[in-house]
Amino acid sequence: MEANEQPPRKDRKSSPSERRRFPRPERAASDEALQPPALQPLRFSTRDLEPAAQFAAWQAYVAPLVDVRLPDNTPQDASFPADHIAWNLGGMLIVQQDTPPHSYMRSQAKVKANLIDHWHISVLRDGRTWTEVDGHVLEGEPGKVELRSLGHPFRGRSTEATSLSLFLPRELLFDVPTPVEIENNIALSGVFTSMLIEYLDSVEDNLSRFAATDLPHVVQTVRNMIVASVSTSAAQSTGVEQHSALAVTERVRRFVESNLTSGELTVEQICRELGISRTRLYQIFEQYGGVHHYIQRRRLLSAHAALSDPANREQIIDIAFAVGFSSAAHFSRAFSKEFGYSPREARNLTIPRYVGQVASPTSPGGNHSFEEWLKTLGYYH
Template identity: 50%
Template sequence: MSDRSTESDQGDDPTEGPPSERPPHLERRRWPRQPGGQPAPHTASSPALAPLRFSTHERAPAEQFEAWRSHIAPLVDVILPEGKSPDDGFPAHHTAWHLGNLLIVQQRTPAHSYIRSQAMLRLSPIDHWYVELIRSGRTWTEVDRHVAENEPGKLVFRSLGYPSRGRATDLDAILLFMPYDLLADDAAVLEAANNSVLSGNLANLLINYVSGTEANLDVLTAEELPKIVHTIRDMVVACASAAAGPSSIGTPTNRGMMERAHRYIHRNLHSPDLTPEAVSRALGISRTRLYQLFGASGGVLNYIRKRRLLAAYADLSDPTNNRPISEIAEAAGFDLAANFTRAFSHEFGCSPREVRKAAIAERPVPSAPQVARPIGSTFADWLTTLGL
């Protein structure tokens, strides 16, 4: 017993040497030994993500605030703190990563206030969910007379489908933007957690996972992105469900009704039978009640029209999409191409042909392997077409 132990400690391997010298009860090694004891090399795919960076540092101090205000305009209107002047400068950094059904944004900003008004909602079809993770600083955000205070070590979960206002100190934060459709199956639970502070063990796990993902954004491959998005989605739902509590599930609130309406519209967006009457029947409510729900968006017809135009913009921005513009117009609910062009130009400030021409001109030279680029070339493009 003692002698065998000593031989093992010396590193002797009875499976080595000629077959005639091996003990008969031991099988031959079934895999090759790596040189120097190193694992076999792994050939990874090329990185899939290219960040979209924005900074005001390259501008004159007096121009920095307006530059930031314009950049962030699709989300909120930004206001300087009392006593601050645009001439004082506004050094801000913003880096976005497009994972397909998820935007990860790294953001550093000086103190400011912000507002997402009802008037902005009427002009914007964005109804994404987002999570705010703060590294340093604090925010206070009010939604429907409820203020959520966020700080390092916590998360805030919020919908962009409702008016909000707030203020922030000097801030270093990570923001996660997720399209409505990604979380549609759990919309009722998530609505109850809107503007909630997420803390505790589940929130800590999500913070750690997001931080780990952030540290590897520049090396992630296309094959890995859907799995990462799915994992973050499930973790967000778990955190929000814990914050909402079991008593809030299934409560027939206005927001719950709105989420049902959104879900129905998103799933039937290209159906010719998608009408206010159809939505009313699906929800079991009157046309008047339906219009009240979508009052902030200018009515349900206006909301449907904007979502369809956004889907058309996504199709036209995709250089691999060869569908005729007439088919895209028909899918958007327009029988006449002229009406589609007029509505599209009014919404986006350019014609459908101009968008398609720009997409074709920007088509990257094929290389192997290559991942399709995100739709659009600005943060506003990434945000408005997220999930389409």
């Protein structure tokens, strides 16, 4: 598909003229000339492939997130025309997606194998979904906003559907007002949720026109509207045990992020400061490969952000020590294992802040992919 070609999109429930719009801030003509559009999307479509190869290509593309299957009794060589357009706003990813019917699963093994544990916000434009988390099934339909954690297993199925998805790093929602705690696999409701949908309509229509200076404000506005929706929604009714585990997990995540650079960030310190037992801590973080593994991965991501920042000219060894590694050799081995390239190569990536990149996920020359955007989300802002 050509870079400037828009894939076919299904008609929505309401036309653009029927939806209220949040106007973009007005700029003088000279300001517009100085601020060209900042975002260029990462596009993937199976439509140009042979029908028999379409589903396998889609499986491979979404593999970092979920495993997908065709509906029962559907031949594996059946056509699967699907479109995926990702936009990287630095502190948030926006994905426009069209897919035929399929089922999906984010297994415990997949959660444990990668570091993609963001919040996923889903808005269906048309179609229906059914997503199950720990026995609780949430039905998605147009007009609903669903929120779930990518750090917890789920599975479900979808009819032919068009959707808008947001991927938000957990840090973005760390300071939700107390005593509100975000629960998993919920449908948001209320006036703020309606306002959120209207605002996302406007954001989607302006993705190709936003200037770089717009993007932090867009991310912050979306974040504030989600927090307001969560705080006022009456749809938070998951089980007490799951709620307790998720609350403790979020507290540990916040503590780890606040103390990444400390050489004294240990299991003992976490348990002491948060008042939880080692057994409880190990149980909750077993799905992430253990507490030590989780901390190391967060440190590696912090180092990756520093190395990829064109304005940061610190020595690699200084960056390694700053994020809590005590050995240059250990840091280099761990970094290469996590990202598939060395710290020195990461320095040459120079991923720009708040700017999306055009890159083919399968191109050997491309520095970026949707998987990399997911992994490093939230570290370039």
